[in-house]
Amino acid sequence: MRVIVERLSKTYRDRDARQVVALEDVSLRVEPEELVAILGPSGCGKSTLLNILAGLLPASAGDVFFEGERRPGQPLTATVFQEFALFPWRTVRANVEFGLEELGLPAPDRAARARQHLEVMGLRDFETKFPHQLSGGMRQRVGIARALAVDPAVLLMDEPFSALDAQTRTLMMEELLGIWERTRKSILYVTHNIPEAVFMADRVVVLSRRPGRVLDVVPIKLERPRVEAQQGEPGFIQAVDRIWGLIKSQARAALMDAGA
Amino acid sequence: MATTRVRVEDRAAFLTRREHRIVRVLALVGLVVLWELFTRAGWVPALFLPSPLGVLRELADMARSGQILTHLAASLERLLLGFGLGAAAGIAVGVTVGFFSLADAVGQPVIAATFPIPKIALLPLLILWLGIGEASKVSVIALGVFFPMAINTYTGVRQADPLLIRAAVSFGAGRWSVIRKVIIPSALPMVFAGLKLGAGTALLLLVAAEMIGAESGIGFLVLQAGNLMETTKLMVGIVVLSVLGVLSHWSLGRLERLIVPWRHT
Numbered sequence: 001m002r003v004i005v006e007r008l009s010k011t012y013r014d015r016d017a018r019q020v021v022a023l024e025d026v027s028l029r030v031e032p033e034e035l036v037a038i039l040g041p042s043g044c045g046k047s048t049l050l051n052i053l054a055g056l057l058p059a060s061a062g063d064v065f066f067e068g069e070r071r072p073g074q075p076l077t078a079t080v081f082q083e084f085a086l087f088p089w090r091t092v093r094a095n096v097e098f099g100l101e102e103l104g105l106p107a108p109d110r111a112a113r114a115r116q117h118l119e120v121m122g123l124r125d126f127e128t129k130f131p132h133q134l135s136g137g138m139r140q141r142v143g144i145a146r147a148l149a150v151d152p153a154v155l156l157m158d159e160p161f162s163a164l165d166a167q168t169r170t171l172m173m174e175e176l177l178g179i180w181e182r183t184r185k186s187i188l189y190v191t192h193n194i195p196e197a198v199f200m201a202d203r204v205v206v207l208s209r210r211p212g213r214v215l216d217v218v219p220i221k222l223e224r225p226r227v228e229a230q231q232g233e234p235g236f237i238q239a240v241d242r243i244w245g246l247i248k249s250q251a252r253a254a255l256m257d258a259g260a
Numbered sequence: 261m262a263t264t265r266v267r268v269e270d271r272a273a274f275l276t277r278r279e280h281r282i283v284r285v286l287a288l289v290g291l292v293v294l295w296e297l298f299t300r301a302g303w304v305p306a307l308f309l310p311s312p313l314g315v316l317r318e319l320a321d322m323a324r325s326g327q328i329l330t331h332l333a334a335s336l337e338r339l340l341l342g343f344g345l346g347a348a349a350g351i352a353v354g355v356t357v358g359f360f361s362l363a364d365a366v367g368q369p370v371i372a373a374t375f376p377i378p379k380i381a382l383l384p385l386l387i388l389w390l391g392i393g394e395a396s397k398v399s400v401i402a403l404g405v406f407f408p409m410a411i412n413t414y415t416g417v418r419q420a421d422p423l424l425i426r427a428a429v430s431f432g433a434g435r436w437s438v439i440r441k442v443i444i445p446s447a448l449p450m451v452f453a454g455l456k457l458g459a460g461t462a463l464l465l466l467v468a469a470e471m472i473g474a475e476s477g478i479g480f481l482v483l484q485a486g487n488l489m490e491t492t493k494l495m496v497g498i499v500v501l502s503v504l505g506v507l508s509h510w511s512l513g514r515l516e517r518l519i520v521p522w523r524h525t
Contacts, residue, residue, distance in 0.1 A: 051426075055430075075432060077430070078430070078431065079427070081423065083423060087441070088522045089445040098441070099431035099432060102432035102433050103432060130522045132522065146431070150432075
């Protein structure tokens with residue numbers, strides 16, 4: 001599935017009724033089987049962009065299209081959230097079944113599909129546990145399993161690993177890449193972490209500070225499957241430097257902005 | 261400067277709180293024993309304060325004669341009916357007013373205006389409308405339970421995590437799915453807090469209603485015993501009421517553990 005974002009803008013009114021431009025004239029594409037990272041300093045509207053793509057927020061101007069083959073009933077998108085957004089009253093398996101319930105699958109099919117995805121994420125022994133009984137990394141595994149279980153055309157990820165500690169994050173990134181190699185789903189991956197974006201993505205879309213505009217699109221030409229050792233390669237370091245160069249001044253401005 | 265070597269001590273030791281399990285039990289037992297001794301010593305006449313053993317004996321007598329059961333059954337029926345009706349209505353109104361903005365606009369001011377009325381003041385009006393029978397007693401209890409339930413449920417609904425609601429919608433949930441699968445489970449802890457609050461109110465209103473124009477019930481028993489200076493009987497009524505209060509609180513707690521397991525495991 002291809003995602004086409006055309007001249008997307010989003011303005012809203014803040015508490016003091018002032019117009020705030022979150023996104024301005026953003027155009028980008030995610031090709032089939034591509035992993036695109038959206039990167040920008042805090043307050044660049046990257047989460048807003050993802051919410052619009054997920055149909056959770058109306059755009060002020062512009063359009064979003066999904067183009068390509070789609071099975072009947074297949075959801076366009078499923079989202080993995082930064083703070084996991086698991087339902088605390090549901091067990092791990094019931095969380096994974098949530099989207100399947102809304103798709104109208106009968107209970108035995110839901111259970112089978114949930115188990116299959118829990119198995120892939122190494123959560124087989126945790127299906128009857130509640131989210132609060134799991135570590136952060138395990139919770140986000142549930143979040144990923146829940147999103148993959150509905151077999152979306154495009155997977156949206158909103159800073160999925162930024163609430164995790166550094167070691168867990170590294171492991172989860174590799175795990176996610178492994179899943180992506182197998183499923184070859186288009187993924188739109190929002191992050192503020194430059195090495196993370198470079199390590200994961202085929203292309204990195206760099207957004208500016210508010211109002212969010214596309215500063216540049218940086219293609220990452222590192223070999224796949226990616227391994228940790230590539231983080232020392234010149235290509236990796238050059239890409240990181242180039243992106244940092246693009247947003248350094250912006251990030252500094254964001255740091256000094258009391259209202260951010 | 262002289263070199264010193266100082267061991268670090270736990271300066272927060274006095275903040276540690278212990279359970280004092282034995283003291284907990286002894287405090288209650290001690291109170292009853294003290295009361296018994298007091299009355300035995302004859303420092304207070306039994307007419308004013310009967311001894312705990314005397315109250316127990318009276319309770320046993322009344323249980324054997326079936327007298328206490330008749331009163332208890334009458335009270336329980338009013339209590340359960342009133343509590344059930346009030347709680348159900350309160351939850352329904354709380355969810356509706358909490359979720360739908362139009363219902364909020366209508367319900368909020370109405371609830372704010374009627375909530376401060378002491379419900380017992382409405383009993384004469386209810387008797388006028390519904391007669392002196394069971395209906396007026398049940399409805400005054402239901403009214404008393406309705407408000408804390410509606411307000412607590414409303415608060416619980418409003419406190420539902422917007423992120424979870426968004427997550428549900430992102431996985432295809434519509435309005436009713438969101439209410440059933442996100443809003444109501446989110447509100448459950450507040451609903452149970454409301455139920456516990458309502459149980460106390462229900463008991464209070466039950467006794468009050470039974471003291472005004474009833475021929476049965478624990479409240480009636482207490483009032484009648486007081487009029488006849490049967491202090492021991494009166495105390496039996498009070499003991500039964502307090503047991504009823506403790507029991508309702510305890511069973512609601514158990515029910516909460518059963519229905520809201522994610523908060524306790």
